[in-house]
Amino acid sequence: MNKQWYWGILFFVLCIFLLFAIIIYFHGDLVGLDTLIQRVTALLFLTLGCLIFLILYSVGLLSWKKLGEKDFLSFIKKDKKVKDKNNNKKDQIFFNEIKRYFYAQFGLFWRRKVRKCLVLGTSTDVDTLLPNLINDHWQVTDQTLMLYGGNAENEIDKAWLKTLKNSLGRIIGLRRKPLDAIIWLLPTNYLQLNRQQQYRLEKIAMQIRERNKVLGWQVPIYLVSTRASEWQQQGRIEQSIGLFFxxxxxxxxxxxxxxLDxxxxxxxxxGMQxxxxxxxHDFLLRLSQDLVTSDKARIxxxxxxxxxxxxxxxxxxLLFAPVPQEIKEDEENYLPEHYLLMTPTWQTIxxxxxxxxxSRIGVAWEMMVCSLIILVTGIFGVGQLxxxxxxxxxxxxxxxxxxNINQSAVASYSDQLEAQYALLxxxxQLMYRKEHGAPIRYQFGLNQNDKLLNALWSHYTMANERNIAKPFFKWxxxxxxxxxxxSPSDPKRxxxxxxxxxxxxxxxxxxxxDKIDVNYLGDFATRMWxxxxxxxxxQWQKLMPELVKFYGKAIQxxxxxxxxxxxxLVQDVRQILINQIGIQNAENTIYQAILQRAxxxxxxxxxxxxxxxIDSRMLFSSNEEVPGVFTRKAWENFIKDEIASxxxxxxxQIDWVLSDSSKVMTSSVSPDVLRQHLTERYFSDYSSAWLLFLNNIQWRQANNVADVIEQLTLMSDVRQSPVIALMNVIKYHAEVAYSGGGLSDNIVRSAKELIKERDPAKLNVKAEASGPLTPTFGVVLNLMNSEVDNNGMSLQTYLLRVTQVRLKLQNITSSANPQAMAKLLAKSVFQGTSVDLSETRDYGNLIAANLGDEWLGFGYSLFQQxxxxxxxxxxxxxxxxFNETWNSQIVYEWEKAFAGRYPFKDSDNDASLAELARFLRPNAGMIDKFISNELGGILEKQGENWVINPVNAQGLNFTPEFIEMLNLFNQLSNLLLISGDAQISFDLMARSGGNVxxxxxxxxxxxxxxxxxxxxWxxxxxxxxGxxxxxxxxxxxxxxxxxxxEYYSxxxxxxxxxxSAMIRQIDSGRFEVVWKVANDRNLKYILRSQSGEGPLxxxxxxxxxxPKNVFDIRNTEESIKVTL
Structure with missing residues (x-):
């Protein structure tokens, strides 16, 4: 449909639409549309219908156009298929003609009598040796059929070859032999093997392979070379010349x-003849000459x-054929159609x-299937017999x-058992065959196994009830x-x-x-019945176990x-046995027996x-031992299995025999409770044994800097450190029964550690899951686990800081004046300016404190000491x-200000309150300034008091007098100098006294x-x-x-x-002050202080x-010895 038709139809539809719209709007009453609303509604529906029609029309036209194109393509393909079908039909007609011919000549089995040859070659070569074969397509004489297969170089016609195979093939072992020979007429220049000839030869070989593949048969190939002669060979007696391989x-x-020779x-x-x-007639002689001179090597x-x-x-x-003699025209007229002019060469072939x-190409499936069918039939027949x-x-x-079973009912008990045993x-045997299949000699559709078993079952049930079931259960x-x-007092009970x-x-x-154990029943019957x-x-020992076992299997x-x-009866016996088990199997007895065996x-x-x-004597030692039963190897290889056993x-003893699933088992005899209690007790003792051992480790005392440096060097050596080795040992034994990681990972890790394929001093930081020893060993394991947030504390960090301290000490020993460097470092510690040494020491103390009281000895020996x-x-x-510095800066000034003055001495001369304030004034006094400047690292101000830093002051022994002085001066400064100047406020209240x-x-x-x-007051x-x-x-x-x-100024x-008064404390803020003025007269006053004791x-x-000394150095064994 062209565009004119398309737009013409659209114009026609629009005209019809307008016509109906005019009729509806102006003459709607004619079609029943009286109101305007009805007409407008009708116009809307008409418009909608027109739009739908136009859309469907356009889509339909487009689809028809596409479908037409598709039909055209389908027509082309269909035409091709029709052509192929026509060709196949034409080929079938061609071969049907041949089949009819031979069927008329030789009858039904003509395929076995006719020799079928496929001729390949160029049209020139074929016309030379087989005149008219190309036109006739096939020629025959006597029992020889010549088919023209085309040029050997041309693409094969698979359809034609398949038709040939189906039409001419004879059955040989369920396979069709389509041809007897392929005759390839060689070109005259075939011996000239130039590049072009080689390419043609390869192509021809490929086409021959394809023909054989389509035919499904490896057909023998005969090569025929045409030999021409310069002279007429008319009248020469022709022979078949060639050789076979x-x-x-x-x-x-x-x-x-x-x-060839x-x-x-x-x-x-x-040829000479x-x-x-x-x-x-020189054909043979010339052929002989060519073979001798040149053709032999080329062939x-x-x-x-x-x-x-x-x-x-x-x-x-390979055969050599002369050009055949020409047939006279009058003789050719008398030859029948498709006549093959047979020559000695063709006859020989x-x-x-x-x-x-x-030979066949591919697998002979038909023969295999036929043989298999015959074999299966034979086997099945023999099998049925x-x-x-x-x-x-x-x-x-x-x-x-x-x-026998029926007859033994009146016989002796032993005969009954023998008969039942034989039936059993x-x-x-029948039950085994039912479950696993009967032997093949009972199969082949005649198996009576299940029917026999059902028939024998009723007889067995009757005999077993009489011989086994009732007597056994009654006993x-x-x-x-x-x-x-x-009774409980019976000695045989x-x-x-x-x-x-x-x-x-x-x-x-x-x-x-569902609870039957046939082996147990058999063994029980042997021992107990x-x-x-x-x-x-x-006889009883032989028969009874088997009869009872079979009876148990029958109940199942x-x-x-x-x-x-x-x-x-069951309930009473259970209660008796449970009570007896609770007595005989106390947890402590079982636990001690397990440890004894381990x-x-x-x-x-x-x-x-x-x-x-790893030699640890340089760092630490211990006289304690860990019992072998509390090791990981003992747990994994012995204790765990013993507890489970x-x-x-x-x-x-208890699970179903002594307990009813509907009732809760007594907790005192529950297997799960026993396992839990034994495991908890073992790991409790396990933890205690290791804590006792580790807390008794003693750090070796070092007397000089050189020994300390040597210890710190060995301690921080990641390859030879006994500390790291000990921590890894703790980690290995503490991770017993851990649930983290895959099972194979834990097995491999345990095996490697047990056979010493690990470096004990190598720090292991792998994260592990929680285990039964985690509450005790968790704090130690966290030090080695860098993946756990442990508030910044880890063994790696600690060893790194130890290395820093060791390097600082080495710098002292290698300096020009080690004594001065050591004093300078100590002074920086006193003053709080030595960060490395103080922080590292604090870090070790923090780790030890974090370990807790359980690890007190271990933490002190390995991290503090x-x-x-x-x-x-x-x-x-x-x-x-430092004591000398104290005397020169403070004591000397003190003596100069207060020597021989009251209240420090009995003297009429008073000490100056201003001077006292100069020494005692908080923050600004001489003593506070001295402590802040010189002892800021080991004494710190907390509120209004000086307090010894318990971390930095460890190892330094302050004299008791110095500590008492600090406390006294702190109290005095807080009381006397709270406003800056010396002044105390207090309240007095007089009380009546006798005769006063x-x-x-x-x-x-x-x-x-x-x-x-x-x-x-x-x-x-x-x-x-003043x-x-x-x-x-x-x-x-x-x-x-x-x-x-009394009067004082x-x-x-x-x-x-x-x-001069007698003072008695009444409570925390009031004191009774009494002056005795006569034998029987006292002056009493109550003193009330707002802070402490007030003026008292x-x-x-x-x-x-x-005090003359700040530190007590009397117990110091020896001063520092620096060896360079």
Whole structure:
């Protein structure tokens, strides 16, 4: 459809649409559309319908166009198929003509009588040797059929060849032999093996291979070479000239030489005879001359080239054919259609091809299938005869056994058992065959195994109920009833209890098909079921186990045969046995027995044995040993299996024999509880043994810097460090029974470690999962595990810091003045400016503290003491020089300011409060400044007090006097110098005393006058205004006037007055101050302080002297020795 038609149809549709729209809108009443809404709705539907039509029309037209193109392509393909089909039909007609011809000549089996030859060659060569073959397509004479197959170089016609195979092929071993020979008419220049000829030869060989592949047959190839002569050969007697090859191969190509020589000789002899008769008959003589002079070598070369081609069969023969004599025209008219002009050459090829069967290409499936069918048929026939004989014999044997069973019902018990045993053997045989299949001699469709087994089963059930089931179950019941009837005091009761478990187990098996163990039942019957009086013991021991086993198997397969137990009897026996097991199998007894057996196989582990080739004596040693039973090897190879065996033994006793699945098992005898308790106790003892060993490790004392450096060097050596080796040993033994990682990984790792294929000093940082020893060893393992967040603490970091300390100490020993360098380092430590040494020491202390109290000894020996020694060898010698600094800077100034003055001495001269404040003032005083500048690293200010740094001050012994001084001065400074200047505020309240009417107290012009009125508190400040410092106490009684008790002047007057009083502490803030003025008269006052003891604190300065030494160096063994 062209575009004009397309747009024309669209225009026509639009016109129809407009026509209907006009009718609907203007004359809608004619079609029932009276209202405007109805008309508009109708127009909308009409528009929608028109749009849908246009869309469908366009899509349909496009689809039709595409379909037309597709149909055209299909037509082309179909036309090709039609042509192929027509060609196939034409070929079939061609071969049907040949078949009809030979069928008329030779009958039904003409294919075996006719010799079929396929001729290949150029049209020129074929017309020369076989005139009219190309036009006739096939020619025949007598029993020889010549088919023209086209040029050997052309592409093959597979359809034509397949039709040839199906039409002309004769059956040979279920395969069709399509041809007897392929005749290739060689071109006249075939011996000229130039590059072009070689290419043609390869192409022809490939086409011949393809023909054989389509035909499915390796057809013999005959090579025919056309030989022309310069003279007419009319009248010459023609012979078949050529030679045949038997499986010619490249390796035996030299065998062609004698054949060609003999052919040349024969041609020469016969050729001479023909030439003598007619000089023009030179064909044979010329052929002989060509073979002798040149063709022999070229023929051999050509054959060599042919045989080197891949997958090509060797030629059967090489023949030389002269140009045939021309047939006269009048003679040709009398020749029949498709007549083959037979020559000696064709006759020779035809006769020889009959003797050559050729060979198949590919697998002979037809022959294989036919042979297989015959073989299977024969085997099945013989098998049925054999199966009939054996099944008949089996039926007769089973019938005999059934008769014996029936007859033995009235015989003796032993005869009954023998008959049942014989039936049992036969049924066992049948049951085995039912499960695994009967032997092949019973098969082939005649197998009676299952039918016989079903027939024998009823007879067995009857006999077994009489001979085994009832007697066996009755004996078990009586045995258990006997146990329940025995009193606890019966001496034979324990003996019966020991065997009652087995009886109860067998008793329950017979009533629970899913619990039956046939081997146990057989063994139980042999040991426990006594021999009856009317049967021999040997016979009983032989028959009974097998009969009971088969009975148990029968209950498994047929639960309806199970016995019905007495529930109350079972419950009573279970309770008796459970009570007995709880007594005999106490956990402690089992546990100690396991350890006792293990101790015979595993020796105790010393530190030397654990570390192997690593010598730890330079660093640490231990006199303790770890018992061999508490090692990983003992657990994995012995203890674990022993605990499992104990639990299994308990499980075997309790799981179903002594417990009912509907009730909860008593926890005291539960196998799971036993396993759990034994395991927990073992690992508890395991942890304790290792903690005892590790906490008793002692670090070797080093007396000088050289020893310390040597220790730290060995300690941080990642290859030879005993510390790393010991940590790896701990890790190996602590990871026992770990659940992390794959099973194969743990096995391989354990094996490598056990056979010493590891470096014990190599730090292992692999992360592991949690295990039973994690609560104890987890803190140690975390030090070695860099993948776990352990608050920055790890063994690697610790050893790195140890290396830093060692390098610093080595720098001291290698300096020009080691003594000065050591003192300088110690001073920096005192002052808190030595970061490396202090931080490393703190890091070791932190690790030891993090290990906890359980690892106290181990943490101190391996992490604290090594650096403690390094700290001490530096700080201890420097402590003496620091005492000198203290005396020169502080003590000297103190003595200069306060020597011979009150309150430090009994003297009328008072010490200056301003001078005292200069020494004691917080932060700004001389003592605070000295401590801050010189001891800032080991003393630190916490609040208002100086506190010894417990970490940095370790190894340094402060003198007790110095510590007491610090405490005293801290209290005084907080009390006296809180505002900067020396001043104390306190409250006094006078109390009435016997025979004292009035008392007056003056403190720096501050007066407390008391005359037995209501006592009140009065605030005092000491010292006062400073212009007239004094203190005075006077009193009066009803007998005497005003009397002076004591008067002191000076800054310390109030302290002097307090010194003469008796002081008693009432509570934390109040003190009773009593002055005894006469034998029977006391002046009482209550002193209340806002902080501490108030002014009473200053009494502690009486006879106080500043200590001469800060550090106690009397116990220091020797000063530092630096060896270069």
């Amino acid at each position: 038997n499986h010619l191969k490249l390796i035996n190509l030299d065998s062609v030489d004698p054949l 003999h052919l040349a000789q024969e041609c020469c002899e016969k 023909q030439v003598m008769q007619d000089l023009g 051999k070369q050509w054959l060599s080239k042919w045989l080197t081609l891949p997958k090509i069969n060797s030629p059967r023969g 035809s006769d020889d091809s009959v003797k050559q069967s050729g 054999t199966s009939y004989y054996h099944n008949q014999e089996l039926i007769m044997d089973s019938t005999r056994l059934v008769n 053997l036969k049924m066992s 078990q019941s009586s045995y258990l009833v006997r146990l329940t009837a025995m 324990n003996e019966v209890i020991n065997s009652s478990y087995e009886v109860l187990k067998a008793y329950l098996m017979l009533s629970n098909p 006594g021999t009856p009086a009317n049967i021999q013991t040997s 397969d047929h639960p309806e045969l199970a016995q019905k137990p007495t529930k109350q 101790s015979q196989n595993y020796a105790n582990q010393t530190l030397t044995i654990m570390l192997g080739d 104990a639990a299994k033994s308990r499980q075997e 090594p650096l403690e020694q390094a700290w001490q060898v530096i700080l201890t010698p420097a402590a003496g020089s 009417m009035r008392s007056e107290l003056y403190i720096d012009k501050q007066k407390l006058d008391y005359f037995n009125q209501m006592p009140v 009065q605030r005092f400040t000491w010292p006062g205004d 212009y007239s410092p004094y203190a005075q106490l006077s009193w009066s009684s009803d007998e005497t006037g005003q009397q002076l008790y 000076g800054d310390w007057a109030w302290i002097r007055l307090l010194e 604190m200053l009494l502690k300065l009486r006879n106080f002297s500043l």
